[in-house]
Amino acid sequence: KAYKKVDEELFEELEEILITSDAGVNTTMEIIDRLRTESKKRKITESEELRYLIKEILIDILTLEESNELNVSNSPSVILVVGVNGVGKTTSIGKIAHRMKGEGKKVILAAGDTFRAAAIDQLEIWSNRVGVDIIKHQEGADTAAVIFDAIQSAKSKNTDILICDTAGRLHNKKNLMNELGKVSKVLEREFSEAAKETLLVLDATTGQNAIQQAKVFKEVTNINGVVLTKLDGTAKGGVVLSIANELNIPVKLIGVGEGMEDLQLFNPNDFVNALFGE
């Protein structure tokens, strides 16, 4: 393998990889600036070394104080799953439930999306697939009421983990976001003994709007982590670099397909390898 020298063209190549992975203009510039400074400091001349350095920088960005682990070791725990329309919330819940059940935990699902056509049926099919209980009301019912019931059920059945589905909503819809805030408060108030984890589901295919999604959902709920879905496609999900960098929200799980097993723990190393090669 011929070793290329570090030149301007190489920086441009790396910049292009970042941009086309949806890292965004600002974050890309910041990373490339850091790369230039650091490579000068370390007197890097070989392209391979530069590739390692950029990966090191990205891993550093993706490594935050809040760990990449799901915070569900406490019993009871509750996971609230939120995000815009169609990103993969309900499917991810099915996968997470499957994973938790596999770890020997007792799981209950709450069908909090009472709005979208057949959303309750969809979650119910998942609950049957996985073999866990589901608490549901009728379509059109109040989400907070469903969650309230689910909490009572989780308490009386000594459930380890309650996972709450919510309807997809665009972050620029004030009333829908307020409703989500209300759900969050119900969990706070009625299930104070439970450890809380709020997961924002982001679709890897999404571009820069994901930053705005993360910002606004974070204002309304206490986002602890991101589930990055649809990484089995050709989208790289580079926008999570900006989300880690600007908002300090770590990616915790990734979705790599539509099946029950298609969920993985997020690994920063694998993520940057997918961008810049092993």
Place this chain on the structure above:
Amino acid sequence: MVFEGLADKLQNALSKLKSKGKVTEQDLKEVMREVKLALLEADVNFKVVKDFIKTIKERAIGSEVMESLTPGQQIIKIVNEELTTLMGTSQSKLTFSSNPPTVYMLVGLQGVGKTTTAGKLGGYLKKNGKKPLLVAGDVYRPAAIKQLQVVGKQLDIPVFNMGDKVNPVNIAKAGVEHAIKHGNDIVILDTAGRLHIDENLMDELEGIKKEVRPQEIILVVDAMTGQDAVNVAENFNAKLGIDGIILTKLDGDTRGGAALSVRSVTQKPIKFAGMGEKLSDLEPFHPDRMASRILGM
């Protein structure tokens, strides 16, 4: 920051030159950089941006801009014109088959809004005096058939299904036969979401196309899509030869650069925009408004 309009940025970049009166090529380069960054920030694909900038630059250099007293306005005008040309200058309408039923087949990635859009389109056509039939061709997603049934019921539009144990190609074929028998002049075929790189599922779509010869194959695209929009559009178009695009979730605050990307790589018109979750939230697409939205002007 994300929402700072390009117009402001260009004004900024150019205000430095104002006193000089004349624009140099170096000045132009700087301004073009602002345009490029704004388009990238709006999620327009990298390669599409590159080509676009090249076009603008050529036009600007060979034109009145360099001599102009108001170079800022001139450049904005050129950018706007070129962008509108790219987006399509006029509104593109649905076409109908001379030999009914007219079959529309909705395809696209997972979760973009196909099933919802199938309902919206049905509602729109029903309002225009048509008798649509919705056909449930997604046998994979949990409760996909039920979802389409609920949507159909809300609109009082019939939904044809054969459960989830039948091949979608056969479902499509039987759906069209059902429409003929029941006097439905429109068939809207919902299909399962799939990745453009999933060969089996892409073959399935090709199979449906061969079997029912749709009047239009419509690619449904989420307006929030990022750089990957070109890969998706290119692959679906290469495999199926799409006829049009529907852009969904434009009720969000995304700039929607994907519109430019998919339009540019397929050269196929965007016909409708999804403007919300309600089944009435479908609007004819306006290319000129989209150009302004992408630029933040």
